[in-house]
Amino acid sequence: MGKLAGKKLLLLGERDGVPGPAMEACLKDSGAEIIFSATECFV
Amino acid sequence: MSKVGIKSYSYCLNHAPETGSHYGGTPYEAFHSGKEQEYLDALPKHLQSYDHALHYAPNQTYIGGISYEEFEGLKTPWVDNLLPDEKAKRYGKFGELMPEDEFLGLISACDEFELVWLEKSFAEEVSKKLAEDPVITEAIVKRVVRPKNMHELSEIETEYKERAGLPLYFGGKVVGCIRSGHPTDQCLTAHVLMENLAGKASGVLALLHLLKNSGMNPLDLDFVIECSEEGAGDVGQRAGGNFAKAIAEVAGCTNASGCDVRGFCAGPVNAMINAAAQVASGARKNIAVVAGGSIPKLYMNSRDHVKKGLLALEDCVGSFAVLLVPDDGTMPVMRLDVLGKHTVGAGGAPQAVTSALTFEPLQKAGLTFADVDRFAPELQNHEITEPAGAGNVPLANIKMIAALAVMKKAIEKPAMMDFIKQHGTIGYAHTQGHIPAGVPFIGPACEMINEGKIKRAMIIGKGSLFLARLTNLADGASFLIEKPEPVAPTSAVSKDDIKAMILEALGEIAGKLA
Amino acid sequence: MDLQNQQRVKDAGEKYGTDCVVILGSSDAEGAEIYAETVTAGDPTYAGPLAGVSLELPVYHVFDPIIRAECDPAAWEEQISMMEMVLDPEALTAAVKGMRDQYSKNAIE
Numbered sequence: 001m002g003k004l005a006g007k008k009l010l011l012l013g014e015r016d017g018v019p020g021p022a023m024e025a026c027l028k029d030s031g032a033e034i035i036f037s038a039t040e041c042f043v
Numbered sequence: 044m045s046k047v048g049i050k051s052y053s054y055c056l057n058h059a060p061e062t063g064s065h066y067g068g069t070p071y072e073a074f075h076s077g078k079e080q081e082y083l084d085a086l087p088k089h090l091q092s093y094d095h096a097l098h099y100a101p102n103q104t105y106i107g108g109i110s111y112e113e114f115e116g117l118k119t120p121w122v123d124n125l126l127p128d129e130k131a132k133r134y135g136k137f138g139e140l141m142p143e144d145e146f147l148g149l150i151s152a153c154d155e156f157e158l159v160w161l162e163k164s165f166a167e168e169v170s171k172k173l174a175e176d177p178v179i180t181e182a183i184v185k186r187v188v189r190p191k192n193m194h195e196l197s198e199i200e201t202e203y204k205e206r207a208g209l210p211l212y213f214g215g216k217v218v219g220c221i222r223s224g225h226p227t228d229q230c231l232t233a234h235v236l237m238e239n240l241a242g243k244a245s246g247v248l249a250l251l252h253l254l255k256n257s258g259m260n261p262l263d264l265d266f267v268i269e270c271s272e273e274g275a276g277d278v279g280q281r282a283g284g285n286f287a288k289a290i291a292e293v294a295g296c297t298n299a300s301g302c303d304v305r306g307f308c309a310g311p312v313n314a315m316i317n318a319a320a321q322v323a324s325g326a327r328k329n330i331a332v333v334a335g336g337s338i339p340k341l342y343m344n345s346r347d348h349v350k351k352g353l354l355a356l357e358d359c360v361g362s363f364a365v366l367l368v369p370d371d372g373t374m375p376v377m378r379l380d381v382l383g384k385h386t387v388g389a390g391g392a393p394q395a396v397t398s399a400l401t402f403e404p405l406q407k408a409g410l411t412f413a414d415v416d417r418f419a420p421e422l423q424n425h426e427i428t429e430p431a432g433a434g435n436v437p438l439a440n441i442k443m444i445a446a447l448a449v450m451k452k453a454i455e456k457p458a459m460m461d462f463i464k465q466h467g468t469i470g471y472a473h474t475q476g477h478i479p480a481g482v483p484f485i486g487p488a489c490e491m492i493n494e495g496k497i498k499r500a501m502i503i504g505k506g507s508l509f510l511a512r513l514t515n516l517a518d519g520a521s522f523l524i525e526k527p528e529p530v531a532p533t534s535a536v537s538k539d540d541i542k543a544m545i546l547e548a549l550g551e552i553a554g555k556l557a
Numbered sequence: 558m559d560l561q562n563q564q565r566v567k568d569a570g571e572k573y574g575t576d577c578v579v580i581l582g583s584s585d586a587e588g589a590e591i592y593a594e595t596v597t598a599g600d601p602t603y604a605g606p607l608a609g610v611s612l613e614l615p616v617y618h619v620f621d622p623i624i625r626a627e628c629d630p631a632a633w634e635e636q637i638s639m640m641e642m643v644l645d646p647e648a649l650t651a652a653v654k655g656m657r658d659q660y661s662k663n664a665i666e
Contacts, residue, residue, distance in 0.1 A: 002579065003378070003623065003626075003627060003665045004624075004627045004629045004665070006430050006576070006577045007576055007577070007665075008573045008576050008577045008578070009567060009577075009578055009579075009580060010565070010569055010577055010578070010580070010596075010614075011580050011582070012558070012562060012565055012566075012579060012580070012581050012582065012583075012587075012592060013582035014582050014584050014586075015505075015507050015517065016393075016421075016434065016436050016439045016440065016584045017167060017434075017439075017583050017584030017585075017640065017644060018393070018582030018619050018620075018637055018640055019392070019517070020391075020515075020581060020582065020639055021390065021392070021393045022390075022391065022392040022393070022582070022636035023389045023580060023582055023619050023637075025392075025632045025635075025636050026619075026626065026628035026629055026632045026633050026636055026637060027580070027624075027628060028627075028629075028632075029629055030627045030628070030629075031070075031574050032627075033589075033636075034580065035569050035573075035577065035638045036565050036569070038559070038562050038565070039507070039509055039515075039517075039582075040389070040558070040559050040562065040568070041507035041509075041510060042428060042431070042433035042434075042436070042588075043308070043421065043423050043428065043433065043473055043476070043479065043596045072604075074603065076598060076604065078603060078604060078608070079602075079603065081606060127604075251564070284633050311634060346602055350602075390636075392635065392636040393633070393643075394638070394639035394640075395636075395638070397639070429585075430585075431588075432585050432587040432588030432589075432590075432591050433584075433585060433588060434584045434585035439584055439644070442642070442643040443639065443640075443643050445642075446639045446640075446642035446643050447639060449642065450638075452640060456642075459642070481604065555638070
């Protein structure tokens with residue numbers, strides 16, 4: 001059982017960093033529920 | 044034909060600190076939320092004077108007052124190492140940095156619907172100043188002082204106090220207003236119309252400088268593609284357009300038509316590809332790709348600039364224009380056979396985006412990363428973004444290209460920093476959304492190609508489509524600019540020539556059969 | 558932080574408490590720190606819905622080894638590995654950890 005099992009994930013990505021969908025792809029099988037994933041852009 | 048010539052380019056800035064500090068997205072939002080009075084009270088103390096803006100190296104680089112190569116060698120921070128007076132002129136090789144009072148005059152000249160009212164003496168004064176600008180036509184100067192656009196201060200006050208208008212400021216005083224375009228339509232509020240008219244006016248300025256730089260008669264311009272981030276329309280068609288024709292009209296390009304292309308910050312690169320394809324196919328004789336700038340982007344990061352006691356430098360509306368014509372072998376060319384295309388299926392991971400925009404087109408062209416002398420992905424001035432925790436965006440993007448080059452085994456990992464230094468670009472553009480995404484470097488790249496200093500540059504634009512809440516996708520596009528190669532003279536082939544060729548071929552076949 | 562995203566974090570935090578885990582993909586250490594502060598102690602700019610709201614959520618940068626260990630390795634390679642070369646994973650991890658150590662409750666270790 002992973003450490004994130006049962007947790008609720010809030011993913012706050014950045015366009016010029018790691019975007020939300022990239023984190024989603026990596027964490028979708030972590031046993032946690034992804035509540036939302038967003039990407040922000042500062043420029 | 045898969046290449047087109049880049050005949051000329053222009054880059055302009057309109058200094059707009061007072062408009063920006065009232066109507067830029069961040070201050071405007073803060074004003075309406077009522078929660079940030081401290082920030083709003085402090086902002087005016089952090090504004091940069093016009094003279095300071097002229098001495099600020101990134102601005103001079105943008106308008107071509109100093110060359111990009113000179114800029115690269117300057118001591119940083121630029122804000123503490125201002126340029127000497129002889130390099131701080133209003134006009135550069137590419138365009139100009141216009142003061143705010145004249146910009147308000149130009150906005151008024153771009154108004155067709157009595158939406159802009161300027162106080163009479165102010166209008167008269169700025170019309171005289173605008174008359175001194177070498178690209179501003181007599182017709183435009185006259186439009187600033189049209190009786191219907193000039194009003195008494197008392198009438199202006201009634202308009203913004205009682206009729207949903209918005210005051211315009213200069214020198215700390217009200218000098219005019221933008222009127223509401225409709226009592227209920229949210230697409231025609233004074234704020235929206237101000238954005239659109241400022242976008243139009245700054246686009247006009249860029250187009251006028253483009254005509255000057257190219258030596259082209261306005262009547263010879265065939266088509267305009269506009270690619271800003273503004274949306275002009277009404278409730279029935281929120282962003283119906285068309286900025287392009289509106290801009291061409293004021294610039295006196297009566298034989299031109301035009302249309303708008305949108306795609307967030309990827310808009311200009313998509314517009315360049317669009318325009319180049321039309322010129323290459325012969326559909327248009329020439330096309331000016333034009334974009335005005337954005338008021339909402341002014342002072343976007345100023346909350347942090349104020350908090351840290353820094354100058355709020357995001358005070359210029361930016362614009363650009365590029366003229367594309369058929370390739371005649373004498374001017375830098377834009378290639379159409381290898382374009383960076385970020386597909387729907389590519390996904391939003393930075394490596395997928397970077398690969399689609401750099402590695403894939405280069406591979407198709409039989410080139411590698413080192414064959415591109417300069418990459419221009421993002422050109423935001425990091426002295427604006429870093430204090431706001433948004434990092435150095437140009438550097439991060441060049442690093443992405445270098446990291447991908449390592450992953451594709453085109454360079455060794457220890458060589459990454461050298462690659463970044465040699466093949467990267469340093470940002471000098473205002474945080475005007477679409478403007479910094481690659482296109483400011485078209486001018487410097489062409490200059491460096493003409494001077495024999497580089498052979499090839501890649502212009503990249505990336506757009507954050509997800510901001511519109513329509514899709515989670517990002518977008519991106521890229522193209523190569525190269526030094527010209529001699530064009531073989533095209534000889535016309537006549538019907539008789541074809542007949543002779545067929546007969547000759549048939550004769551050869553008959554000979555083989557015999 | 559975007560006001561809409563602040564609202565979404567606030568809604569989730571109020572519904573699920575510190576069972577929520579916030580994971581950041583910020584590019585800049587200072588930016589990451591402000592975001593981490595926003596979801597723990599409250600919005601330091603006082604502009605958004607989290608102004609004065611201390612959710613005390615456990616917060617990590619995606620590069621934090623604790624989070625990385627929970628990620629699918631193949632997906633990491635394809636989606637994020639390049640950015641490890643571009644950004645400064647240690648500085649980002651440390652910036653977020655600083656805020657987490659001060660303000661988060663129910664952190665996973």
